[in-house]
Amino acid sequence: MWPETVAVTGAGSGIGRAVLVAAAARGARVAALDVDASAATAAAAAARAAGAADAVAVACDVSSEASVATAFAAVADAVGDPGAVFANAGIEVNAPVHAFPAADWERVVAVNLVGVFLTCREALRRLVDAGRGGSVVCTSSPAAFVGHSGGGNSAYAASKGGVSAFVRSAALDYAPHGIRVNAVVPGATDTAMLTAGGADPDRIRAAAATQVPLGRLGRPDEVAAAVLWLLSEESSYVTGSHLVCDGGLMAKSANDF
Ligand SMILES: NC(=O)c1ccc[n+]([C@@H]2O[C@H](COP(=O)([O-])OP(=O)(O)OC[C@H]3O[C@@H](n4cnc5c(N)ncnc54)[C@H](O)[C@@H]3O)[C@@H](O)[C@H]2O)c1
Numbered sequence: 001m002w003p004e005t006v007a008v009t010g011a012g013s014g015i016g017r018a019v020l021v022a023a024a025a026r027g028a029r030v031a032a033l034d035v036d037a038s039a040a041t042a043a044a045a046a047a048r049a050a051g052a053a054d055a056v057a058v059a060c061d062v063s064s065e066a067s068v069a070t071a072f073a074a075v076a077d078a079v080g081d082p083g084a085v086f087a088n089a090g091i092e093v094n095a096p097v098h099a100f101p102a103a104d105w106e107r108v109v110a111v112n113l114v115g116v117f118l119t120c121r122e123a124l125r126r127l128v129d130a131g132r133g134g135s136v137v138c139t140s141s142p143a144a145f146v147g148h149s150g151g152g153n154s155a156y157a158a159s160k161g162g163v164s165a166f167v168r169s170a171a172l173d174y175a176p177h178g179i180r181v182n183a184v185v186p187g188a189t190d191t192a193m194l195t196a197g198g199a200d201p202d203r204i205r206a207a208a209a210t211q212v213p214l215g216r217l218g219r220p221d222e223v224a225a226a227v228l229w230l231l232s233e234e235s236s237y238v239t240g241s242h243l244v245c246d247g248g249l250m251a252k253s254a255n256d257f
Pocket residue numbers: 009010011012013014015016033034035036039060061062063088089090091111115139140141142185186187188189190191192193194
């Protein structure tokens with residue numbers, strides 16, 4: 001059975017927006033949570049156009065305990081408590097460790113890891129209370145498993161490694177409740193994040209694509225298809241898992257000589 005209500009963090013852009021719209025196209029009621037309120041509003045409008053039974057936009061900073069609690073209360077009022085939640089909001093700041101400002105390092109961990117914890121905590125409390133099971137999906141990254149040859153990725157990698165460990169641990173805690181917790185591992189996906197901070201987005205896209213065995217970047221809708229499977233009952237026997245959607249990137253040895 002497809003969940004009636006789906007909440008997505010980081011829904012204003014990229015992978016989150018693609019998941020929101022894909023869930024809407026299946027007729028779900030959807031909630032678009034994003035720190036960028038206008039992006040969330042636009043995503044909710046796109047979800048309505050795609051066929052959502054209902055759609056609400058909620059401003060939410062996932063790194064703030066109060067903001068996440070307020071946002072989930074607003075979602076419950078507007079469209080009901082979600083049976084499926086995609087904890088996806090993330091940021092990337094890169095610098096070599098010796099030059100990394102502590103505030104920037106902490107901000108990456110606050111959004112990517114603490115934000116996943118706060119989102120999942122709110123979701124899980126409500127799912128446990130409802131007593132009908134459910135599905136939570138978190139966004140990890142290849143950086144959780146392998147080093148990024150571009151360098152400077154310590155904060156992002158540590159945050160995503162934390163997300164992957166969190167998912168395995170939470171999956172065990174909530175399996176007795178019939179609530180599944182999984183991660184999606186997108187590869188180089190063509191979103192704002194991929195080219196953020198770069199002077200030449202086309203050069204970054206082309207360079208990234210050459211690293212991928214399938215020879216191209218991933219599209220947000222391709223990652224969304226993987227996430228929708230995890231959110232749905234089609235993956236009813238899958239928990240504590242990572243679904244890698246990366247065009248073969250992580251299967252590749254660096255020793256290409
Ligand atoms: N694009 C890739 O290549 C790639 C690869 C692996 C993993 N990821 C992960 O996928 C997820 C989505 O990224 P994307 O590529 O769609 O990027 P994106 O920049 O297009 O979207 C990220 C969204 O998160 C929102 N956001 C940022 N900080 C937030 C906060 N504190 N609270 C709420 N929302 C916040 C942004 O406003 C934005 O709408 C991230 O967790 C990212 O780390 C992306």
